[in-house]
Amino acid sequence: MGRISFGDTLDWDGTLYPNPSSAIDGAINMVSTSRYTAKSDPVELTETTDRMRYRFLATNVDNPKNPSHCVEGKFVYERKRKGDASFPSDSAETELGPASRGMLQRKGFNGDWLELTLDTGETRRLYEALDARYRIHQEGGGVQGGSTTYVPLDRSVSSLLKMMRENPSETRLLTDGNNFELVKEMIRLMTQGTTREQLGEIFSELEKGHLDDFTVSLSLAQLEKVEKEIAENLGNGNEEYWQRIFTDHQWILSQVFSAPCTLLQGKAYVGGKAIDNSGGNICDFLYQNELTSNVTLIEIKTPLTSLLGTIYRGKEPENAVYSLTSHMSGSVNQVLNYRDTLTKEYYMVNGRSSSHFEALSPKCVVVIGKISELDTASKKATFEHYRNNLSDVTVVTFDELLQRIQDLIAVLRTGNEATSPTSGIREPDIVIPFQQANPNPRLVGR
Helix, strand or coil: CEEEECCCCCCCCCCCCCCCCCCCCCCEEEEECCCCEEEECCEECCCCCCCEEEEEEEEEECCCCCCCCCEEEEEEEEECCCCCCCCHHHCCCCCCCCCCHHHHHHCCCCCCCCCCCCCHHHHHHHHHHHHHHHHHHHHCCCCCCCEEEEEEECHHHHHHHHHHHHCHHHHHHCCCHHHHHHHHHHHHHHHCCCCHHHHHHHHHCCCHHHHHHHHHHHHHHHHHHHHHHHHHCCCCCCHHHHHHHHHHCCHHHHCCCCCCEEEEEEEEECCCECCCCCECCEEEEEEEECCCCEEEEEEECCCCCCCEEEEEECCCHHHCEEEECHHHHHHHHHHHHHHHHHHHCHHHHHHHCCCCCEEEEEEEEEECCCHHHCCCHHHHHHHHHHHHCCCCEEEECHHHHHHHHHHHHHHHHHHHHHHCCCCCCCCCCCCCCCCCCCCCCCCCCC
16 A cells, blocks of 8 residues: 655655645654654554553654664553543653553552553554554655654555656646546546547547647657656766667657658668678668658767867867867768668668668768767867768767757747647646645655
8 A cells, every 4th residue: 555644744655745634544643752763643452441541652763773673662551540530641740661560559450560462453453553654764764853644545646646756747737727627538438448449539529629739738748758868868878778768769869850760670780791690780770761761870879979089280279170089980980881781782681671671872870979068169160060071971969969859849839838728828836636845855665
């Protein structure tokens, strides 16, 4: 079962929310008693009567030496004498400590010890209560200052909130009234067993403007998600990571082409094997024109690959001419070599391919480095002179690809605002069932 908190708080599933009520069924209130300790609601082990109650008092503890040992507590069995208004521990002057002979005698017991036996129901209740407290402590980052309330959360609600936290752009779609009503209707139809075909027929009858708005909103959400991931990883020098990004989001590299192109093959064999089956050239991506079937070869490096080397001519950096790095010139020659072997061995490679393609003077693309690395006008001039004089190879940097995505987002957003039935109305803030109380919530999963 998932968990959510309503306090100035951390929920058992993760996010911080304000505390509207502490009277929710199953809620656990935690109050810090020091920097390292917090007491929680007593665990009622049996039903309390007018004169007797049997409880376990738990305390959560930050224990650096043994973090898994983070809950301590004591059993307290209390009986009121006739005429007593409250139980002993309810008095502010009473601090229950280890059982003593005097305490036992005052409570009407004989002997020097007090045995507190749990039946199966009591044991189960204690286990469930302790398990909850252990999970709160371990998943919630230890003792939280102040007063905190943790309440049980249905798994489906937990999943929804997790989705909202991880996909804020998708969550923003729900702030539009038309989108929200459409999503609610979709959920209602799916819970009634509506098939995909039936849903398609229903969508075809929707007002075109509203459906177009929803489609554009979904596209924007996906674009913004990819844009954010790329922006956050411009310092990532793992080539396999970028291979995966461009494979999962094939449309990114399609932004390079003026004609409609789609991915034909990743890690494509383009010929070059010797008679002993050694060698062979593997191109990172092979894109295909959707109308002519002609291919383009794409070689991927990383954003951290340097474009320019040292000064070749000139003493002042502002007026110097720079040499290229071996990675820059090498990647261009590499993709040209791939093109050469593909055109020479086209009939053999195409004959063994499951998809027909053409290799008619194919273009080549190299995605490498960042323009932001070129911090002077002379560096930018050297780079532009070089790539603009490459007749068959297009060189694109990672931050230029990112800029193309951002431009596409801006165009879609502007168009959506212009045609939306709600255009001109200020977009509200994201509305979530519980207002976030902490700007830096910690996320924890079960």
